[in-house]
Amino acid sequence: MTTASPHPATDVEVVVHPGKQELSDAIAARLVTAVVDAQAARGVAHLSLTGGSLGSDIWRSVAALPARHAVDWSRVELWWGDERYLPAGDPDRNDVQNDDAGLASLALDPAHVHRVPGPDASESAEASATAYAETVRSSGAGAFDIMILGVGPDGHVASLFPGHPAQQTTDAIAVAVHDSPKPPPDRVSLTFEALRRSRQVWFVVAGADKAEAVVNGTTGATLDVSSAAQVTGEERTLWLVDADAAQRL
Numbered sequence: 001m002t003t004a005s006p007h008p009a010t011d012v013e014v015v016v017h018p019g020k021q022e023l024s025d026a027i028a029a030r031l032v033t034a035v036v037d038a039q040a041a042r043g044v045a046h047l048s049l050t051g052g053s054l055g056s057d058i059w060r061s062v063a064a065l066p067a068r069h070a071v072d073w074s075r076v077e078l079w080w081g082d083e084r085y086l087p088a089g090d091p092d093r094n095d096v097q098n099d100d101a102g103l104a105s106l107a108l109d110p111a112h113v114h115r116v117p118g119p120d121a122s123e124s125a126e127a128s129a130t131a132y133a134e135t136v137r138s139s140g141a142g143a144f145d146i147m148i149l150g151v152g153p154d155g156h157v158a159s160l161f162p163g164h165p166a167q168q169t170t171d172a173i174a175v176a177v178h179d180s181p182k183p184p185p186d187r188v189s190l191t192f193e194a195l196r197r198s199r200q201v202w203f204v205v206a207g208a209d210k211a212e213a214v215v216n217g218t219t220g221a222t223l224d225v226s227s228a229a230q231v232t233g234e235e236r237t238l239w240l241v242d243a244d245a246a247q248r249l
């Protein structure tokens with residue numbers, strides 16, 4: 001399938017798994033292999049994570065996967081595509097939900113886990129976005145190796161919501177988002193420009209309520225309908241979906 005998005009850097013590939021559990025387990029297996037490959041090629045793997053239920057299920061699956069020991073987790077640089085602007089440790093933060101699901105059980109180097117500053121560590125969401133962008137810029141990462149993105153039923157990815165003013169931010173790596181249509185209202189998100197600087201982009205989507213978002217995302221829908229359709233990887237763009245989310249393809 002070829003996307004008609006305005007940035008068709010790569011063909012879009014869709015892989016369908018029967019249910020959410022199989023999907024989560026398959027993403028985990030794919031992730032371990034991709035991280036090993038990135039480390040073999042470049043020494044370090046830059047991996048960007050997503051919130052959402054599936055975004056955390058993946059870490060439950062990785063933590064149960066014997067092959068996780070094939071990864072040198074201390075040489076993984078971790079990022080988040082977006083974060084809810086809440087204090088460190090808040091159970092509604094994406095990083096905390098990922099940690100609780102299993103991420104925290106891996107032998108990561110805390111210095112390589114790049115959390116988005118919350119209100120306890122920054123003056124505003126704008127200041128947090130500036131600081132996070134500076135961390136991305138100074139990390140030396142030419143591109144993220146793997147960008148994992150959940151997709152909302154409304155077509156949002158990271159915290160870039162169709163029709164929201166922050167969606168179209170240009171010339172920035174990260175942006176503050178206020179009045180988010182999905183709570184909580186204040187967030188920090190990578191921009192489209194930053195999300196596209198990824199060797200591989202993996203959209204991870206489960207559930208019948210996402211079926212329309214999957215059609216829109218894989219067929220190059222416009223900005224006002226789909227943020228997902230605006231993002232492709234430099235080398236590969238994968239839609240990893242369950243049968244319910246794929247039902248309208």
Ligand SMILES: O=C(O)[C@H](O)[C@@H](O)[C@H](O)[C@H](O)COP(=O)(O)O
Pocket residue numbers: 050051052053054055082083084094149150151152153157158159182183
């Ligand atoms: O910050 C958020 O509110 C979430 O991170 C959100 O962006 C999520 O990734 C998608 O809505 C998909 O979520 P599900 O996997 O739960 O459907």
